[in-house]
Amino acid sequence: MTTILADLNYWVTVFLLVGGLYIVVAHGNMIKKLVGLSIFQTSVYLLFISPGKVLGGTAPIIAEGFDVYSNPLPHVLILTAIVVGVATIALGLALVVRIHKSYGTIEEDELHDLESDA
Amino acid sequence: MVITVVGIIRAHNLFAVVMLGGVYSFLMATVMVILDAVDVSMTEAAVGAGMSTVLLLAVLHLTQTREAPLRHTPAIPLIVCLLTGGALVYGTLDLPPFGEANAPQNQHVAPYYIENAEHETGSPNIVTAVLASYRGYDTLGEVTVIFTAGIGVLILLASGLRPRRRKNVDSEQDPKDNAA
Amino acid sequence: MMRDTIILRVVTKLLLPVILIFALYVQFHGDYGPGGGFQAGVAAAAAIILYGMVFGIPAAQHVISKSVVQIMIPLGVLIFAGTGVAGLLLGENYLNYSPFGSHSEAGQHLGILIVEAGVFITVASTMLAIFYGFGGLADEADAAAAEKSEESEE
Numbered sequence: 001m002t003t004i005l006a007d008l009n010y011w012v013t014v015f016l017l018v019g020g021l022y023i024v025v026a027h028g029n030m031i032k033k034l035v036g037l038s039i040f041q042t043s044v045y046l047l048f049i050s051p052g053k054v055l056g057g058t059a060p061i062i063a064e065g066f067d068v069y070s071n072p073l074p075h076v077l078i079l080t081a082i083v084v085g086v087a088t089i090a091l092g093l094a095l096v097v098r099i100h101k102s103y104g105t106i107e108e109d110e111l112h113d114l115e116s117d118a
Numbered sequence: 119m120v121i122t123v124v125g126i127i128r129a130h131n132l133f134a135v136v137m138l139g140g141v142y143s144f145l146m147a148t149v150m151v152i153l154d155a156v157d158v159s160m161t162e163a164a165v166g167a168g169m170s171t172v173l174l175l176a177v178l179h180l181t182q183t184r185e186a187p188l189r190h191t192p193a194i195p196l197i198v199c200l201l202t203g204g205a206l207v208y209g210t211l212d213l214p215p216f217g218e219a220n221a222p223q224n225q226h227v228a229p230y231y232i233e234n235a236e237h238e239t240g241s242p243n244i245v246t247a248v249l250a251s252y253r254g255y256d257t258l259g260e261v262t263v264i265f266t267a268g269i270g271v272l273i274l275l276a277s278g279l280r281p282r283r284r285k286n287v288d289s290e291q292d293p294k295d296n297a298a
Numbered sequence: 299m300m301r302d303t304i305i306l307r308v309v310t311k312l313l314l315p316v317i318l319i320f321a322l323y324v325q326f327h328g329d330y331g332p333g334g335g336f337q338a339g340v341a342a343a344a345a346i347i348l349y350g351m352v353f354g355i356p357a358a359q360h361v362i363s364k365s366v367v368q369i370m371i372p373l374g375v376l377i378f379a380g381t382g383v384a385g386l387l388l389g390e391n392y393l394n395y396s397p398f399g400s401h402s403e404a405g406q407h408l409g410i411l412i413v414e415a416g417v418f419i420t421v422a423s424t425m426l427a428i429f430y431g432f433g434g435l436a437d438e439a440d441a442a443a444a445e446k447s448e449e450s451e452e
Contacts, residue, residue: 010210018203019124026195029185031132031177035139038170042146045162049155051214051221052228059154060232061331062242070154071228072235072244076253078158079245080260083336083421086165086173087267090428093177094274097435100181107186156332160324164340169425172347176432180439238403241329241410249334250410250417251395257413258378261420265375268424272368275431 009050016043028108030096034089041085048074132185136174143167157245303352310352317345325418329407335414339421347429355433364430367423374420381412 016039023036052071060072100106103114143166150159214221235247249257325338350358382392395409 009216010213011207014203014206014210017206018199021202022192022195022199025198026192027185029132031174031181032135032185035135035174038139038166039142042142042162042166045146045158046149049150049153049158050216052155053153053216055216057154059156059332060244061156062232062236062244069232069244072231072248073226073228075155075158075245076248077256078155079161079249079334079336080257082158082161082165083340084260084263084267086169087264087424087428089170090173091267091270091274093173094271094428094431097177097180097432098274106181109186157334157337160332160337161340164337164344168344169340169347172351173428173432176429176436179436180432238406241407243329243331243333245332246328246334246410246414247406250413251406254382254413257417258382261375261378261417264424265371265420268371268420268427271428271431275435 009046013043013046013050016040016046030099030106030108031093034092034096037092038085038089041081045078045081048078132178132182135185136171136178139174140167140171143170157243306352310348314345314349317348318342321345325414326411328414329410335417336421339418340425342418343422343425343429346426350429350433355430355437359430362426364427367427367430370419370423371427374416374418374423377416377419378413381409381416385409 020036020038020040020043024033024040027033027036052074054068054070057068057070058066060069060075062069096106099111103111105111105114143162146166147159147163150156150162231244231248231252235244235252236242238247238251241247241251321338321341324333324341325335328334328338346358346362349361381395385394385398386392388398395406395413398405398408
């Protein structure tokens, strides 16, 4: 029982990761693919942050009366990753808009049809 | 959170997908607070739930709001994903349990930061100290990535928006898309 | 968009200064509490984006014009990188802020503030630039649609 609870955070992470991967691989709509990609990304955030938590610890801001702090390093890495993540998503969305302008669709299958017709 | 992801996978209306994405980001921000990562939580709430939702809505406004049904059965992706998930779960068995102070990742450089950050940088918030000072190179790189992405978006959106080849598909589509 | 709703307009005007001050608080209090350049940048950009969504993008571009945004994006990166070079010139390693102050702690503190300011400028202006890009396109599409519907009415 304790092992199940101890690894629960990793299993949630794995589920989110697999869910995001499934959306990216199986769905043809590009906006949905990007949402899936961001879910995939968030699962990685969770993977980094959750091992850094120390039970009984507090947030890593030095203050009187606290001795145990959670690990600050993953927080730093993920903080920057989130902002970079939204910038890359925006880049992807810009590509989607361009594709829509040029081909009139954002479905992968329909794009394939257009290519094979041409 | 898990339920939201299932909802995102199943929803075909892209509006619903985007809104569920926002809900998911807020839930993730809450989880981050519980995990003591207040800085991360703040960023996730502002960026994930705020910025990306606005951007996705703008793009929905520009394109279409419904997803076409799948043409092929999703059997192969499903198998691939399940295999990946299985391998990852098997991998978690070797990881240290949750909340352990003696786990390797909490014994490497973190104790040094926690002990020395305040009197070496004068900043009680260790996250800020590490972000700007100890790991300045990292942050410089990240800022450069944001810079590059911003330039990329500007180039993609600004250069000649005239459609290059219009097939007969999109001429009927525009009015109802803009109804949103 | 929603330019005609009076409640939205009034509430937006009330909220704008609060959001901007909160952004500055997050920026400069980042040493002591949660916060820093990344969060503050996004919050400040969100204030302008809210303004743009309610009052229209031209109004927002009247506040901060596109060209200013485009100058600010590289400016932030240059501040960050320039801080590193300044440390180099003062005889330390790249991105070591110790020589800026009378003693190493004060120098580090000052360096962190400058670097965070660089991060703030780049993040806020990049978010704004992205919003202007997409929002401008949406307005164009709106105008095209309006023209089309007028034509069909005739």
